[in-house]
Amino acid sequence: MLEVEGLTKRYGSREAVKGISFRVNEGEIVGFLGPNGAGKSTTLRMITGFLAPSAGRVRVADIDAVADPFEARRHFGYMPEGVPLHEEMRVHEHLRFRAELRGIRGRAKLDAAVERSLQQASVEDARDRIIGQLSKGYRQRVGLADALLTDPPLLILDEPTSGLDPNQIRAVRSLIRGFAGKKTVFLSTHILPEVEATCGRVVILDAGRVVGEGDPRELRGGGGAVVVRIVGRGEPSAYEAAFGSLGEVTAAIEAAPSGPSLVVAKVRTRGEDASERVFEAAVTAGLKLRELSVEATSLEDVFAALTTEEPTNEEAA
Amino acid sequence: MRAAWTIAKREVRSYFSSPVAYVVLLAWIYVSGLSFYTMVYWFAGNPSTGGSDNPLTLFFGGTVLFWLPLLVFAPVMTMRLFAQERTSGTLEALLTSPVGEVAIVTGKLMAAMVFWITLWVPSLLYVWIVSRYGDVDLGTVASSYLGILGIGFFYMSWGMLMSALAPSQIVAAILTFLVLGLLFTAGIMQFVVYDDFREVLGYVSVWSHMSDFAKGIVDSRWLSFYATMTALAFYLTVRAVSWRRVRG
Known part of the structure; x- marks a missing residue:
């Protein structure tokens, strides 16, 4: 569903992402784990086409996302970091706008897409509220509804639970787990329990390199x-x-x-x-x-062992 | 171009859900109303002025009371177009939708033009007032509004370009003010310079363009100047938006 090969992003002489490769198979929920500043958001932005890669290939549903970004974008829903939404709009207005942008035509189809995504993200009760007045947990789910509008086979979520309280985190995680088998999910996080709670597989990124990959339980076993x-x-x-x-x-x-x-x-x-x-x-x-x-052995130990080889805090996301 | 229309609709709604739009509209109605009143008063007191002049020709670009507020308002009207979306992060969602840069820029320029045109709706009242107490040549009125439309495209597109380049709304507004202000000043320099350079300055002088339009003279050179400036700013905005993808 998603294939990344030799993906690189250079800012001047600094390499934020250093030729990483990995793949996400259909129906998998894969965590993209790494400390802050490891290059997770940069990688997601290259996959989604917000940033042009300096080198490397991205394939989404067997479409070359660098050469044919428009076609590739029809196959994924993306929730960027911090869940940017139009604050002044009502939830259903925002979703309707986003659905139109993503090529859904006709009043009936638009309404159906908005209602279905509201329901899938369980935010029906917020449909008439102004986004600027929503709590963070609701915003996050509206962001998820946005990603779900076209019912895409692949969801790319950047830090889907950041800034939420424990109850909201549980709610968002259970929503994501609910996609298992129905959709492919690739989500980034710097929180280990998140990966253990939601993901079937994890790709660990540190300082722009993939330093580990596998089943969270196997990694935890540590051999x-x-x-x-x-x-x-x-x-x-x-x-x-x-x-x-x-x-x-x-x-x-x-x-x-x-x-x-x-x-x-x-x-x-x-x-x-x-x-x-x-x-x-x-x-x-x-x-x-x-x-x-x-x-x-906690995944924390594995993570620490894999990512403490060089200082990572200097590089910003 | 369906996407451009979708974006334009949202932008217009967003314009009018922010207080900035109403502040600009009210301020413009106040300033332009005051200047119109002064002109009517002046013409009433000097009936001998006569000729082709009437309060409307003077109102449309004949005084600094017309240009100064517009040079301030145009940056305020366009500063948010890209800068706000970049700060709030919604630009990332927009640029990862299956929509091209040309459609995005078209939609935003359309929205800014809707706002610009809204700014001129109240001035129809002045046309009506003058028509009640004197003769109004509708052709002159039409050419005045044609000039306004041309200047609108010119100003809005350059403001949009600055919004795409600047890191924040306020910087975008200042840059727009600088660019438009410099061009405006260069334009009125034609009244003080006496050499070959004068003709070149006249070409960019919105003040003298507008005084032609207000007299009913539709000069295609001025219209092509606006078209060229708009096309240039449009192209550069598209480049600026795609350039950010590469540079990050």
């Missing part, structure tokens, strides 16, 4: 590494000695708010039976355990 957390009484050195043979161990006394202080140890090891082996080692060493749990 089978598991961290087992043990809480018990005794000396940290005893824990280090007991688990040293299993993998990397950190152990420290953690002051408890009440009662005796406990040792919290973390063992980084591999394998499905990691927790069982840690338990056996603890029994063998005669440690008095209170807790034993498996900590999942």
